[in-house]
Amino acid sequence: MKNLRSKILKEIYEKLLNYFGPQNWWSAKDPFEICVGAILTQNTNWGNVEKALNNLKKFSLLDPLKLYYLEVDKLSQIIKPCGFHNLKAKRLKAFVKFLIEEYQGELEKMFLEKQELLRNKLLGIKGLGKETVDSILLYAGNLPFFVVDAYTYRILSRHHLISEEITYDELQNLFMENLPEDVKLYQEYHALLVICGKVFCKNKNPNCNNCPLTFLTRDL
């Protein structure tokens, strides 16, 4: 059973990689920017997040200390294009406060923390849920936590590979228990599921023409 799951997950990965190519999201990105992006992208199109990130860069605010001292209302206006800006300004401030007060604003120090402990601490920050935290750990910290999101769930459930009721942790474990513990693999795999979801597996209008995963339904 475990071998079967491993085999299917590996086959999905290979088809996606072959079709879309390496996504390389995180390459040459500042880890702090990745953390900020992970928070700003909650339920939001990445294009809007980039506008907000560019605003922060324009004012040289993509820096823990600067954000720590920036008024939340100012921050809210600056990140406005990403949507939910009032909420996200608070969330960003809460994360930065944690980073400054616990680790002197140094992500390298934060990521030296014992992994599970760090995950729980981050989950304790209001506004940071599992997907956001795992994204920070995986893409900014290069720590082996598989990121689960709406596309992961949607793609697998539409192919009847998982139950509709599956929880985040169960789905994460499915990947982590059946794939080698490999940060690069986790990073690439999640990115590939996202791009595949955008192109072929939108919420109301799935368009499966030419989807590289149609092999999954060949026996149905």
Place this chain on the structure above:
DNA sequence: TGCCAGGCCGGGT
């Protein structure tokens, strides 16, 4: 135009 976007929280049952 309506639908969609890499969630999460809090209040009502």
Place this chain on the structure above:
DNA sequence: ACCCGGCATGGC
């Protein structure tokens, strides 16, 4: 313990 509305902007 679930369920669901609210949160907001911009692109196609």
